[in-house]
Amino acid sequence: MRGSLVRGTIAVTIGGLLLAGLTPHAQGAAAASKTIDVPDPYSHGLRVSADSRYLPDPMVVPRSARSIRLDLADPTLLLDTASYRIYGDNFEVRGTATVGTASHSIVVPLPTDFFQVSAGHSPIRLIDSAKDFYGIEVEASGAANGPTPPSEYELRPGDGRSHLSVSVVFQAGTATSDTLGVLDLTLPLSEAWAPGGDRTYSHSEVTWTPQKQVVAAGDTITLVGAPGQWKTNFRGESVNPYAIVWYANEIDNYNQLDLPTATSLDGSRLTITIPETIDRYIYNAPPRIEIYTNTGPEGENTVETFVPIAISYRSIAPGVPVVDSVRAGNGFVDLSWGAPTTGGRVETYRVRSFSGATVVKTQVVAGRLDFATVVGLTNGRPYSFDVTATNASGSGAPSARTAIVTPRTEFVPPTVINKNPASDARSISQTANVTAVFSEAVTNVNATSVSLRYGTTLIPAAVTYDSATRTTTLNPTSTLGPDRLYSAFISGIRDLAGNLISPMTWSFKTGPAPTIVSKTPTSGANSVAQTSNVSIVFSEPVTKVSGASISLRRAGAVIPATITYNSVTRTALLNPSSTLSADVVYTVDVTGVLDAVGNPLVATTWSFTTGPAPSVLKTAPASGATTVQRTVSPTATLSETITGYTSATVRVTQAATGAAIAASVSFNSTSKILTVNPSSILAANTKYLVTITGGTGAVRDLAGNPLATKTWTFTTGSSL
Template sequence: MAPHTIISFPERDFVSADGYAQGDPVTVEVIRSGFTVGIAHVDPQDDLTTPGFDGLVEVNHPGGGCWETVTPDIRPGDVVRTTTGSGTVDQTTTAGVTVTQPATAIDATTIQIKGTAVAAGGGQIPIDQIEARVIAGGQRFVVNNRRDLRADSVGGDGLLAYDGPGLTTWTATIGGLGGVDQTSGVSDIQRATSTQNESRGMWLGGNPLAGTELTIFEFGQIGGPGAPCSAPADRGPSTPDMAAASDSGSSAVDNVTNDSTPTFGGVRGLATADTINLYVDGALAGTTAPAANGTWSITLATPLADGPHTVTAGEVSGLAPETMGAGSLPITIDTVASGTTITSRPAAAGAARTVAFGFTSEPGSTFTCSLAPGAAAAACLTGQSYGPLADGRYTFTVGARDRAGNVGPNTTAAFAVGVAPTISTRSPLPGQTRIVQTGNVTATLSRAVTGVNATSFVLRTPSGALVPAVVSYDATTRTATLNPDATLAADTRYTASLTTAIKSADFGVSLVSSTWTFVTGPAPVVNFRSPASGAVGVSRVGNVTVGFNEAVTGVSTSSVVLRSPSGATVPAAVTYNATTRRATLNPNATLAARTRYTLGLTSGIRDLAGNILTPSTAAFTTGG
């Protein structure tokens, strides 16, 4: 169909087609009685002589592609099919048109060309589909100023007609060839009959006006590989083809099968061939007589061993020597199934609700996956994912079918999906201070768990040493308790940890590991005050001093504050003596007489471990 044109040149085993898209590769096949006897893969080209991209596809011609394995002997009835990479298929059938007599002078100004035109079922090809031509390459005829002369049924340069009713021979007559080229001195009649020029018989296609299919018979041309192509000329029967029913597996044309006694077929080369011999690895494997249409089929009687093999065929005509086909078919027998390996999978138990699996088998395998519960078996690729999934236990199953069609054993992977347990409450709290040295450490979980023990719930000293302890779990309250074997050290920062070994009791999903710290007491206390709490008649120019039972930090004007009865802060300087562990507040001005002042100590004061002072106040009254 337009825009594609396909021309078959049977005498040169040459195919020319055009109108194809740039970058869309084309497969060209010659098909005889259903069997491919020639194949080529060609990238469309531009002939550079016309505007735009021509999409020229040629096989067995300089500048074009070449037949692969063998050069087919293109014959009448052979289908020439083109298939583009994008999937468009066109084809023409090589017509039974020949030239039996090239351009021959019958008088001083007239030539005749003779030939045959036989329809596929016998009888005449419609006369309007037949044309005869003389081609004078690089020259021009005086009569029409063209490089060719044409004869057809309506009388172009000449008239073509069948030689009689029902006859399939024809004669083309072209006259008026008395002109002489003044430059070369060659007459048209001499040019037309020169052996250097070519006589053609042409079939113009089922619809000549469409111009989309032609067969061109070129008198005197020789078939076989044309430079630069080198695939040997086809001879004997066609290259054996494995029957689609025998070519098991993912492809019916890759010649990889688990059928150890496959069937092969093809087409005889000579019409006189009465015996076909099939060989596997050079040994005779079967013999048959071709059918009336030339096709043959042989099923192996002896099973082939697994592995690669080479299949060839030969033909015999009567008592003549056998003629071996030029092509051979490589095949692979594979009757052993391969297993599937899961290469990646989710955790055996996890909180992720979308999961993916990676898997592999031998090259070319196809896969089937299922998930129970949830997804029936279906074709899949590695990286198969499922989700979102509800809480539960699941089993993933994957199986492989190799290129030969062998189905291996399924491979499974069990896993669970569920909510990960979390810590609801902790005691002591993270960062808490002033913790009793004899207290326990507890953690309450959000859901029932397993795996709580002395290795999954631990307490460590600042150096990282484990604190010996008894660990228990109350399933009713979901509380894990760590009871140290001995009193904890004072003023020490401990780290409590729960690990992923603790898992939910329903689906085994791990707790997210968690750590927190706390500081043991005792808290610092005030052991000295001057003036004493409740004192009266206190000097108006004296300092206010407090002492602590241990070294502290955080003493400042914001943590040691003197206030008037109205609550106003008395401006003062605050100092701390680390040796005596005493803080001194020195008012900037004389205090008011007979006035009650209040000294406040805040939690900003801490001991060196971080334990905070319990906030307190103490009042005194100045003298007159």
């Protein structure tokens, strides 16, 4: 618990001279002595302090809140003034207020920027979870010449007295009826002195406003009071005074530094030595010295003398901030930075906007912030920025200039959605153009931003752009070389908002592709010898010639074979491992063959049929026979079963006139005899011609091998 023994006038002397004002220490000045006169009446009050480390619930500030009402404890304390501080990870509200005589409350108006930093910008982060850090401190006191508190107000843990509390009420306005929510800081006294707990009622409290003391290392501050004031409390108990200094830093908001103290023999003077220079603080939280005296039995922290002395930061300019992020938007740019790690306290930041080397805009930001939004910028215009930290002593050096960024209406860069030839395309025509279609309308399309190269050699070309189809066309001024790898490049192109396309490149190979200029057996060949090889001649030297790229199949089954390739004649030879079957259709497949630069042969397939072909073994009448009976039916004995015999493919005609003799045609598949039976008796002493027409659409064997057309003549006699 903290109680003060402070009231009355304050005198500050240095070297025995009374000063009307305070003079900052000059750099390198000798240590100074400062004296404060502290008379000895009492006041009384309430001090309640808590932070989120010791509270079970989060503090959620409704967005509609415009003030916070603090309802103080026990109206019998006759409190009339209060100081307050409400703080969190990224905000602080502090001040003083008069305690309402009827409500025993104070109303803390929220700053207008509590929920947003600037118009149109994102709101600051609020306290919305138990893990976030926040705290509340209230110090309220009675009249400066109030009565000495009666002894029964000395409160100890576990003594059964009523709870002490401050209720935090969030309000939509300033009227007490505008309640939005309540956070109760009440704790039973039996818990008030638990480790880290800090909700206390004091017998005495501050009744004067501390004056700032500008201090440096080696300075001393002497508090002068009545004899025994710094050795006993108001009940005559011995005290052990000590002093600490609280000041803000970048790491943990407040830092505690124990200060050496010495008490005079009669207890009227307490001297405090400043061991180091206190020159920085943040969050608008000035450092202060607090002097305590512990007097409780067995070391209990029951009654303390509490004397706060405000400390002014040393008068030096801030250091250099470091900009860590800069991002352009639609007419604005967001920046963030790290606070200086050297120099004095930052009161404000100055953000300058540059267009080239010219400052076009300057914006001032509160020192508690580490970000800014610069608005009113021109889309499409490049900007850079620097940030300077300032305080009452001056400005530090500006930060390094940021990278150049350009505000624009949108930030999606154009892309290529289609290109021709495609990436890694092969066998491209040597007269082909290169085209690319963009995702949106673009600018800066020319022979510099769109180009074609062979190796490192730039290919001269005309580059055009069709805005209707968003297509650029690169037309080489001369025919491209055969079997070459070309690379297309696109860069430097922007959309209408100024977004730059990501540089891209792709490659393709020109043709011609290899082809098959001859093959044996040919496609559809019949009567192919069963011992034949397959020979393939290519249009140019090729690679990948193997059993994987050239195969011979029968009804889908691969025929074992040896594959060789003669690079001089560009001929591949497939040699079956065994004699092919008779009268069978075989299929040749060629795929995966490449020329020297990788252009692929178009997959090719063809078929042929093995022999033997059917043949005529014998005719009757024999060829050239005479005096043949006029009722004869000519026959032909075949080597195998045939098909395709009709009156159109098997005919008897008069040799002299060519007149056809009507006849029927039949074939005995057992005897393999083809018979022509004339419909009427042949003329006497007349020469006749028998014709059996072979072909794939005429007389052929069942495998389709055609008969070689057969003709013979005979001459009738006079007898039947």
